[in-house]
Amino acid sequence: MATFTALDVSDVRFPTSQSLDGSDAMNKDPDYSAAYLELRTSDGRSGASLVFTIGRGNDVQAEAIRVLAPHLLCRDVDEVLDDLGAAGAAMTEDSQLRWLGPEKGVMQMAIGAVVNALWDLRCQREGKPLWRVLAELDPEELLDLVDFRYLEDALTREEAREILEAAVPGRAERIARLEATGYPAYTTTPGWLGYSDEKLERLLGEARDQGFDMVKLKVGEDIEDDLRRFAIARRVLGEDFPIATDANQRWGVDEAVAAIDALRPADPYWIEEPTSPDDVLGHAAIRRRIAPVRVATGEHVHNRIMFKQLLQADAVDVVQIDATRVGGIHENLAILLLAAKFGTPVCPHAGGVGLCEMVQHLAMADFVAISGTMEGRRIEYVDHLHEHFVEPVRISGGAYVAPRGPGIGARMHPDTIAQYRFPDGPVWKEPAA
Amino acid sequence: MATFTALDVSDVRFPTSQSLDGSDAMNKDPDYSAAYLELRTSDGRSGASLVFTIGRGNDVQAEAIRVLAPHLLCRDVDEVLDDLGAAGAAMTEDSQLRWLGPEKGVMQMAIGAVVNALWDLRCQREGKPLWRVLAELDPEELLDLVDFRYLEDALTREEAREILEAAVPGRAERIARLEATGYPAYTTTPGWLGYSDEKLERLLGEARDQGFDMVKLKVGEDIEDDLRRFAIARRVLGEDFPIATDANQRWGVDEAVAAIDALRPADPYWIEEPTSPDDVLGHAAIRRRIAPVRVATGEHVHNRIMFKQLLQADAVDVVQIDATRVGGIHENLAILLLAAKFGTPVCPHAGGVGLCEMVQHLAMADFVAISGTMEGRRIEYVDHLHEHFVEPVRISGGAYVAPRGPGIGARMHPDTIAQYRFPDGPVWKEPAA
Numbered sequence: 001m002a003t004f005t006a007l008d009v010s011d012v013r014f015p016t017s018q019s020l021d022g023s024d025a026m027n028k029d030p031d032y033s034a035a036y037l038e039l040r041t042s043d044g045r046s047g048a049s050l051v052f053t054i055g056r057g058n059d060v061q062a063e064a065i066r067v068l069a070p071h072l073l074c075r076d077v078d079e080v081l082d083d084l085g086a087a088g089a090a091m092t093e094d095s096q097l098r099w100l101g102p103e104k105g106v107m108q109m110a111i112g113a114v115v116n117a118l119w120d121l122r123c124q125r126e127g128k129p130l131w132r133v134l135a136e137l138d139p140e141e142l143l144d145l146v147d148f149r150y151l152e153d154a155l156t157r158e159e160a161r162e163i164l165e166a167a168v169p170g171r172a173e174r175i176a177r178l179e180a181t182g183y184p185a186y187t188t189t190p191g192w193l194g195y196s197d198e199k200l201e202r203l204l205g206e207a208r209d210q211g212f213d214m215v216k217l218k219v220g221e222d223i224e225d226d227l228r229r230f231a232i233a234r235r236v237l238g239e240d241f242p243i244a245t246d247a248n249q250r251w252g253v254d255e256a257v258a259a260i261d262a263l264r265p266a267d268p269y270w271i272e273e274p275t276s277p278d279d280v281l282g283h284a285a286i287r288r289r290i291a292p293v294r295v296a297t298g299e300h301v302h303n304r305i306m307f308k309q310l311l312q313a314d315a316v317d318v319v320q321i322d323a324t325r326v327g328g329i330h331e332n333l334a335i336l337l338l339a340a341k342f343g344t345p346v347c348p349h350a351g352g353v354g355l356c357e358m359v360q361h362l363a364m365a366d367f368v369a370i371s372g373t374m375e376g377r378r379i380e381y382v383d384h385l386h387e388h389f390v391e392p393v394r395i396s397g398g399a400y401v402a403p404r405g406p407g408i409g410a411r412m413h414p415d416t417i418a419q420y421r422f423p424d425g426p427v428w429k430e431p432a433a
Numbered sequence: 434m435a436t437f438t439a440l441d442v443s444d445v446r447f448p449t450s451q452s453l454d455g456s457d458a459m460n461k462d463p464d465y466s467a468a469y470l471e472l473r474t475s476d477g478r479s480g481a482s483l484v485f486t487i488g489r490g491n492d493v494q495a496e497a498i499r500v501l502a503p504h505l506l507c508r509d510v511d512e513v514l515d516d517l518g519a520a521g522a523a524m525t526e527d528s529q530l531r532w533l534g535p536e537k538g539v540m541q542m543a544i545g546a547v548v549n550a551l552w553d554l555r556c557q558r559e560g561k562p563l564w565r566v567l568a569e570l571d572p573e574e575l576l577d578l579v580d581f582r583y584l585e586d587a588l589t590r591e592e593a594r595e596i597l598e599a600a601v602p603g604r605a606e607r608i609a610r611l612e613a614t615g616y617p618a619y620t621t622t623p624g625w626l627g628y629s630d631e632k633l634e635r636l637l638g639e640a641r642d643q644g645f646d647m648v649k650l651k652v653g654e655d656i657e658d659d660l661r662r663f664a665i666a667r668r669v670l671g672e673d674f675p676i677a678t679d680a681n682q683r684w685g686v687d688e689a690v691a692a693i694d695a696l697r698p699a700d701p702y703w704i705e706e707p708t709s710p711d712d713v714l715g716h717a718a719i720r721r722r723i724a725p726v727r728v729a730t731g732e733h734v735h736n737r738i739m740f741k742q743l744l745q746a747d748a749v750d751v752v753q754i755d756a757t758r759v760g761g762i763h764e765n766l767a768i769l770l771l772a773a774k775f776g777t778p779v780c781p782h783a784g785g786v787g788l789c790e791m792v793q794h795l796a797m798a799d800f801v802a803i804s805g806t807m808e809g810r811r812i813e814y815v816d817h818l819h820e821h822f823v824e825p826v827r828i829s830g831g832a833y834v835a836p837r838g839p840g841i842g843a844r845m846h847p848d849t850i851a852q853y854r855f856p857d858g859p860v861w862k863e864p865a866a
Contacts, residue, residue: 026528026531027528027529027531027532028528029528029529030528030529030532031529053529053532053533054528054529054532055529055532056500056527056529056530057497057500057529057530057532057533057540059496059500060493060496060497060500060533060539060540061533063492063493063496064490064493064539067489067490067492067493094489095459095460095461095462095463095487096460096462096463096464096486096487096488096489096490097489097490098459098460099460099463099486099487099488099490100486100490100493100494100538100539100542101538102682102709102710102733103709103711104537104538104711104735105533105534105537105538105539105540105541105735106493106497106533106538106539106540107490107493107538107539108538109533149685149709150685150708150709150711150712150715151685152685152686152687153685153686153687153715153718249535252582252583252584252585252586253585253586254585254586275583276535276536276582276583276738277535278536278537278583278735278736278738278739278742279583279738279741279742280713280714280742281713281742281745281746282583282586282738282742285586300535302537302538302711303711305709305711305712305715306711308712309711309712309713309714309715312714313714
């Protein structure tokens with residue numbers, strides 16, 4: 001019998017603030033980081049996952065993952081992997097740890113890391129990528145992963161079953177389509193606020209040439225700058241090319257409406273995070289007042305209960321799930337089911353460290369087994385840090401290529417961890433190097 | 434010039450799970466705990482504060498406080514204390530740490546601990562209790578403490594100024610009244626779910642005899658048990674005595690309505706936390722369907738943006754602030770101002786470790802300088818663990834006696850920290866002792 005022997009957590013940080021990669025109106029100088037988990041078993045295997053952060057506090061996130069160890073250490077691996085819904089629920093319902101959220105922030109992301117590492121282990125054993133393992137589960141098995149507590153006024157288990165059963169026919173064709181043409185992507189690589197106009201212009205041209213059919217610009221620091229950068233983008237890409245914008249929570253309600261009114265002549269495809277991710281009613285008010293400009297949010301929305309309300313309140317046109325913000329794959333399945341119920345497209349947040357590698361699996365599983373469609377959907381793509389992953393994301397013709405290797409996509413090269421470990425890795429001990 | 438020299442954080446835990454003090458429908462076996470902060474200065478002073486937790490994870494909370502050290506170490510104490518609004522905002526706006534929330538969970542509570550310790554230091558220097566320091570600030574000084582970002586669709590700085598200025602006349606009389614008669618309290622001491630019927634009956638009689646004019650019962654585990662315990666309370670206290678109930682987030686929307694309908698013949702004064710603290714729209718739906726039973730919530734509501742929405746959505750009859758859940762005194766001032774704007778009474782959550790000692794100051798400052806009223810307001814009281822504090826709360830005739838000693842109320846006896854420090858204090862090394 002194999003048992004869990006260790007939760008090894010590493011504080012891995014990349015000094016991205018030196019190049020202003022990832023800079024936006026609220027995040028001036030991120031050092032993209034990962035609280036990286038390897039969940040080890042007595043038969044010499046491991047499941048890998050991570051929580052993405054942007055630097056300081058990555059040590060707190062790592063510590064939060066470590067305190068979950070008693071939920072797994074010494075337990076039978078088979079027994080845990082056979083009922084992953086129960087394993088996740090036991091952590092969410094740990095009554096003492098629950099006080100630190102509940103179901104939000106550092107502890108919720110830590111639970112997500114452990115749930116995801118368990119799935120990585122399961123996928124390694126089955127020799128399949130996560131999207132495929134999920135897409136091949138029976139509806140009932142998928143339902144057993146979802147915590148319906150606090151959701152039933154919007155989505156009952158029975159309604160979720162109907163959604164999943166309706167998607168069973170056609171799974172095989174959709175898998176074939178995914179493997180043939182991939183899942184559409186859009187790119188944020190050109191649009192960081194800290195880049196010069198020249199760099200913006202060059203990167204926009206490259207994005208178009210690579211086959212992306214949507215890009216995103218960061219906005220919200222200064223409206224004149226935003227309009228100038230938008231004009232560059234329109235000149236490079238043309239009048240009809242979809243250009244999304246992202247304010248990264250910069251505004252209050254009235255400020256958001258005024259700013260979007262000023263941007264409106266440039267025809268933004270959506271405005272992302274116009275205000276606090278907690279402000280459901282604020283998003284709803286903004287959306288009513290800026291229609292037909294779309295409202296998108298989700299990368300900082302902390303759990304399924306908040307997504308439920310965003311949908312109930314008609315507050316969003318686009319749901320943006322994130323691979324490591326919520327309580328892992330299980331909570332993201334709940335959010336995908338909610339979005340399917342409300343008929344709202346999901347365009348996952350990615351970028352960061354490993355987010356592209358991880359979230360593509362959720363979008364692909366959604367296409368095969370939940371919503372059954374890619375209509376109005378694209379996965380964000382940012383061209384950063386992929387070289388550190390054992391199964392780096394692959395983009396072809398502006399689309400994510402369906403991964404074939406086993407796992408959830410989060411496994412890093414051992415050498416990366418040794419080099420970038422904070423504060424004792426060579427990159428941090430010798431910052432001039 | 435005095436400077437900040439250390440943030441000493443201790444993991445202090447009390448083995449309350451052995452007696453089932455604090456047991457409710459979601460928290461079966463809490464070990465009441467504090468991530469206890471002493472913020473030291475080069476002139477030998479310190480500010481003390483804490484974050485209350487219920488056991489496991491208290492170490493994560495302590496670590497989150499420690500990572501805030503760079504915001505204060507080596508800085509001039511006078512300069513920081515002269516602009517506490519700026520000191521708090523700098524931590525909230527730390528763009529890398531913000532990713533771990535934003536403004537929620539472990540990191541937000543950590544910021545609250547540091548803000549509160551700074552206030553303790555300031556109160557120690559002025560030789561006054563916090564409630565009095567706050568109550569004597571000019572309206573403009575109070576406004577400078579509040580972060581109005583994301584609030585202005587419900588409360589502008591100008592509207593907050595009007596509230597504060599309207600309360601300036603009469604401050605002296607209200608201070609005199611507070612010092613003469615205290616602030617009304619209600620007690621939760623009798624009502625924990627883990628207590629026997631005999632213990633419940635005895636404690637209810639004692640509460641009445643001590644002069645409390647409201648009590649609270651935990652409910653939500655089993656409706657038959659709830660009704661039996663409610664019948665005991667009605668027999669002891671009579672038909673007209675206000676008896677609040679607390680479900681500690683047990684239910685979804687429909688379950689809550691059904692349960693409250695079942696409890697309705699016993700005439701509950703309010704139902705507290707009927708569902709997830711994140712579910713603004715759920716609270717609003719429950720409130721519409723159970724009227725005239727009041728809905729109360731707040732002890733797990735993570736920031737001012739959520740309280741804003743609870744008020745905007747007509748989702749609560751009673752706002753329950755907590756001394757250590759949000760980003761400290763500054764964010765609680767924002768919440769008190771929001772409640773005053775909407776005319777909703779605030780009945781603070783207390784109990785735990787040091788929550789009574791701390792939150793009484795906020796209620797008293799509200800009475801003197803913000804809402805100007807105690808109408809419909811009572812501070813929760815639980816008879817636990819007060820002996821560990823240098824300035825323990827005092828109750829007389831069912832009311833909190835206005836504190837006269839300097840500080841915010843959180844300072845523990847050094848001996849308590851030595852005894853209960855986890856895992857190396859004698860209480861934890863020798864659990865049989």
